[in-house]
Amino acid sequence: MLFGILGSQLKQINNTFNVLSQALDSRLICLDLINRRTLICAVNQDAEKSFKKTVEVDRLIDMLRDANANELQKLVVENVLAFNETFWIRLAARTDTCKSDDDKACTIILCLQKDYEELALSIMSIVDRLVHKTNEKIESATDVLKEILKPVVDEVEEISWPPRDPKALMLMEKEIIQREQEGKLDEGFLSEVNAQIRQAKEDGDKPGLEAMLQKVLQLYASRVLSKRSYAERGGEVLKTEQFLESVIRAPEEEWNRLLISGLTVGKGEVLPEEFYAVVKKRIERTLIRTEGGSYQQRVLTEYLKGIQSRAEGIVQLLQGKPQ
Known part of the structure; x- marks a missing residue:
């Protein structure tokens, strides 16, 4: 059952949440070590590598210690992957080394110990909030995806693609438009859809689910890319830009017909080379306007590359060239 699949894969679809959870769990090590004042030394065969790693962790600890409240939160978010067991052990060791037999230094040492303990508690608190916030986003993204897929899932939640009811696709597209307007189709949502596609491919027994999720990304890309027009200057x-935008707006099932009707190798007036050029330009614009490495950037550029690949295939076919 589709929604059962989505629910059971919740923990598998967000690696970030797993990393955050591990960071949250490993904080207990720090509490225990600091409270017991136990210095733990690990012997590493690769001494140089171990030393460099320690230097990196110490540098991060120093930055965190010297940061104000706002800077600390930003640093924790940016370096969340670094808060593993090694980090907490090193922080505990730094706290433990704040000892001295010199009575004159006692006050300074106690202040340093307190600083490190407060730093550890502050980091733990921020990581804790990140874990809960990430968990909420995962659940929210899952709910949004369920609502989008609801029109194409039958009453017993069987996966059937293409949907038996032609109106189902229109309802799904309407749902995507509404959710996009509400700002619900964010990175968390795109991350989940991509994770579900990967899982469906690995399982190998849900081709209908994979096609359904691919359609969600296609509708999303079409919606976002259609918001901005370059067809007038x-x-x-600009006929070639206008033609590209007509393909972008169209369902993937209609691309062949549109390309044959619009390109000069078929019945149209647009040269293939000119079409490839505007697709390339649109990809460049998309790369500039989206965050590097984001799921949005990947989805939008893959959609445009899919259009170009389809056009190249049709041109080769109509010219009688082997594909």
């Missing part, structure tokens, strides 16, 4: 209509 100085009152002049």
Whole structure:
């Protein structure tokens, strides 16, 4: 059952949540070590590598210690992957080394110990909030995806693609438009859809689910890319740009017909080389306007590359060239 699959894979679809959870669990090590004042030394065969790692961790600890409240939160978020068991052990060791037999230094040492203990508690608190916030986002993304897929899932939640009811796709597209307007189709949502696609591919027995999720990404990309038009410049209509935008807006099932009707190798007026050029330009614009490495950037550029690949295939076919 589709929604059962989505629910059971919740923990598998977000590696970030797993990392955060591990960081949250490993904080207990720090509490225990600091409270017991036990210095733990690990002997590493690769001494140089171990030394460099220690230097990196010490540098991070120093930055965290010297940061104000706002800077600390930003640093924790940016370095969340670093808060593993090694980090907490090193922080505990730094706290433990704050000892001295010199009575004159006692006050300073106690202040340093207190600083490190407060730092550890502050980091733990921020990581804790990140874990809960990430968990909420995962659950929210799952709920949004369920609502989008609801029109194409039958009453017993069987996976059937294409949907038996032609109107189902229209309802799904309407749902995507509404959710996009509400700002619900964010990175968390795209991350989950991609994770579900990977899982479906690995399972190998849910081709209908994989196609369904791919359609979700196609509709999303079409919606986002259609928001901005480059078909007019100085009152002049740029036919090639206009043609590309008509393909972007169209369902993937209609691409062949549109490309054959619009390109000169078929029945149209647009040269293939000119079409490839505007697709390339649109990809460049997308790369500039989206965050590097984001799921949004990947989904939008893959959609445009899919259009170009389809056009190249049709051109080769109509020219009688082997594909």
